[in-house]
Amino acid sequence: MTQPEARPTSVAPADTSLPADSALPAGTAPSASSSSSSSTTTSTASAVRVDSVSRVFGRGTSQVVALDDVSLTVAPGEFVSLIGPSGCGKSTLLRLVADLDQPTSGTVEVFGRPARQARLSREYGIAFQQAGLLPWRTVRANVELPLTLSGTGRGARRERVDHLLDLVGLADFADRFPDQLSGGMQQRVAIARSLAEEPSLLLMDEPFGALDEMTREHLQTQLLRICAETRAAVVFVTHSIPEAVFLSDTVVVMSPRPGRIREIVDVGLDRAGIAPATAVSTAAEDAVGDDLRTADAFVDAVARVRTALHGDLAAAGGSATRAPAGVDQR
């Protein structure tokens, strides 16, 4: 597995009784930073380093400045959410990191290399709002696809897919077709597929956006467990404040167009109860998730993100209790 090598020892969990190969609980990674000069906490390269990036679409009167001078650092293993009103450039930023688009100015590096190189060496796992499964392939064949394309042998593919389907709780559904699954299950297949090549960086654009609230919360808890196991860094786009806080070490709050980083909120939630081991029951996991969502640290971080999002409204004398358009506070 392409692991981020030395995870900084300064952020190791206090509980040293964890076995050496046990994944660290989420929430212990160093914070993202909007300053490109403050990434000295890691001895290895940052997972993502966005430096003074702007992206301008179109020209003349139809010109849209989607991103304006954005700088951001994500540490290996860190979970970072991007949140902000509709159209503030979240997806644009994610696409730049994914090398699906190029900045107008500035640079994007992934594990110390240009994004293009990282993409070519398959550092990424990508999942979007639509699961995007191939309807004529079984669940197994969908998850297997990236491995088939990269020439992984049949035996290794089978083993890897078995593991991934276990990880997302779909071992019994390997031979079903996508249209035989619920929306939540399809999204879990998409997540399994995104993990197929053991990415060290997961890029997710509102992957739970089309799901009902209960399914969504359940998948959020599962995603945390998966991340604790894979130790991948994650850049996660959402328009839900609670979702961002629940999942993230760090929430990057963006401002309306031109998209800029308004504030970086360090969440500091103790997620040690969500273990990487798969032995715990789903119900027990959900219960831990429920506890986290009512913890003081959670409520406090939700309030901080909300305040950051409302910066402009408050400054204009507006109500600080209303969310900007496109941001879900539930």
Ligand SMILES: Nc1ncnc2c1ncn2[C@@H]1O[C@H](COP(=O)(O)OP(=O)(O)O)[C@@H](O)[C@H]1O
């Ligand atoms: N390919 C494109 N061509 C022209 N404008 C675009 C393109 N992609 C995004 N935009 C514009 O850039 C702005 C940011 O879009 P986007 O990143 O999708 O926002 P978000 O994901 O935060 O809702 C929007 O005004 C959008 O219309």
Ligand SMILES: [Mg+2]
């Ligand atoms: Mg978007």
